[in-house]
Amino acid sequence: MTTMIKAIRLAQNGGPEVMQWVDIPLVEPKANEVLVRNKAVGLNFIDIYFRDGLYPGELPHGLGFEGAGIVEAIGAEVTHLRVGDRVAYGQGPLGAYAQAHCLPADRVVRLPDSISFEEGAAMMLKGLTVQYLFRQTYRLEPGQTILFHAAAGGVGLIACQWARALGVKMIGTTSSAEKAELALSHGAWQTINYKTEDVVQRVRELTEGEMVPVVYDGVGAATWERSLDCLQPRGLMVSYGNASGPVTGVNLGLLAQKGSLYVTRPMIASYVPTQDSMQAAATELFDLVTAGQINISIGQRFSLQDVAQAHHALASGKTTGATVLTID
Template structure:
C-alpha cells in the first residue's frame, strides 16, 4: 500500500474549501491499474462541483482528467502494462491527486506525438469538441457556426477544428484581447459580447446570415441572444453555464424564433461505452496530429496552488487551459 496526495473538500464553498490530504492507496484491484499522474487538467465543472451547484457526496475529491504513467497492473488487465502512458477524462471524480487507482477500461493510451501536459490540458476539452462537432451536429463545409467563449479552452478547439472541417466560424469573447485570441484560433469573425448590440454586430459581420449551429457554454448571459442568432431550423447547443444557468423558456419560443432545435448534451454519455470512448479518443489524437486541435495552455499551477487556480478560473481573466502539476 502506498500513499497519495489528493485534494479533498469536506464542505461546499469557495476555493478555501480545497484541502490536500494524505490518502492510503491500496494495490490495484481487479480491472484496475495504478497511475502516477504527471499532469492534471482543470475544467470549469470542477468549480461548479466545488460550489455544490452539481452536488457530490461529501467528502469528495475533484477533477475529471489527467495524464500519467501506469505503475502497477491489477488482476484481469490485459490491455495495459507498467510504463504505458495514459490519459483519461471519465474515470470517476478525483483527478486532483498524484496517484490513483483507475479502471483500465476508462484509460486511453497516449501516442508518442502527444505530451502528458498537452493531453491533460486538452483531452476533456477536445473530447467535448469531438462530440459537439462530430455527433451533436456533424459539421460540414459551408456551415456557419457561432461559438461563444471562443477564447476559452473548448472555444479555441471548436474554432480551429471547425475551420478544418470547412465551416465559417463566428467567435464571441468578453474583450478585445480575447477576440484577438479567437481570431488566432481560427474564427473568421470575432465579436465582443460584453458590448451591447453584439447580436447585431454578428449579423453585420456575416452579411445578415444567422448560424446553422450556436454552441453556447456561457448560459445565462448569452442564451436568449443565442436563440436570436440561430437561423431558421437551426440548432442551439447549450453545453455549459459559465455565467450561470440559462433561463427557463417556454417551448413555443423555439417556434417563434424560427422552428429551432435546442439540446443540452454532455460529454460523459457520449463516452460511457469503453469502445466508443477509445474510438472517440483516436479521432481526437488524429485531429491533434493533423494540427486541427492544439493545446493552448494559459496557466500552470502546482497541486499545492489548487485554490489559486480556482480563483483565477472564476475571475474569467484567463485564456486557454489551466494545468495542475502534482
C-alpha cells in the first residue's frame, strides 16, 4: 500500500489561489538522494516567481526550496548523512511545501543542535544568499560602505548582521520608519526610506560624494537605474532578485555612461554547485549564528495549508524578517 503525504501542488500558474493542498505519494530516495521529514519550511520570493510563471516549471509541480527536518531515509550512495540526522536545505528540486521532501543529498547539510528547525527553515536559502553575495560575488572588506535594498526583509536582516560582523557599513533601503528601525537594530549603519527620501541623493550625502563600490538589489525593475546611480565608477551592480518585476530592455550603453560599471545577475546554484561548496557556505553561516553574530528573525508564521495567506503577505510587502510555514 502506497504511503501518502500532504503537499502543496500547482496544476496551473497564477495567483495564490492556484496552490492546492493535496495528497501525494511518499517516494523512496534514489541512490544519491535523501528523504527529509519536514518540521518547518521557508517562504521566499522565488516561490512566487514559480507560482505565477515568471520562472517556468513543468506543471503540475510543487513549490518551495527551503526547509528543515529529520532524515527519514537515505539512498545507497549517500555517505555524509544518516537516518535520524537533523538537517536543513536551501536548494534542490521544487517541492519543499510538503510534509516530506526527497532531494539530492548534496543539497542537504546537518543542522547544529543549537539551531532550531524553524530557524533552519528560515535561514538556509536566505543565509546562503547573503553568503554568496558578500563572500563570493563581491568579497566585502572591513571599512567598505555598501547599499542593500529591502534591508528589513528576510535576506536583508541577515545581510545587516553579516555586514556588521564583517566591519562593513551597510546602507539599507526600507519602505517605512518601522522597517528602518528594524534594520538599524540588526546592524545596518544607515537606512533610507525610499518612499520619502531620494535614495541617490542620500547615498551621496552619506558617502560624502564617494558613492558605493557595490549595490545589492533584490527588488529588480523598480530600483534598476536608481541602483546604477549609486555606484562609484567601475562599481558592481548585483541584481539578484525581481521582487518588483524583472529588469528588461537593458541598454548596455548606460553602464558606460555611468562610469564603466559592471553588472551581474547571480543565482545561488552557481555558487554552491557541489556538496563541498554547499557545506562550506553553510558552515560559515552556521558559525555566525551559533556565535550570536547573526540572529534569525522570524517575523511571521503560517500553517503550511494556509500558504496562500503567506504569499499575499509577502507579495504586498507586509512581512518583516523571515516567514516560516509550520507543519502540523
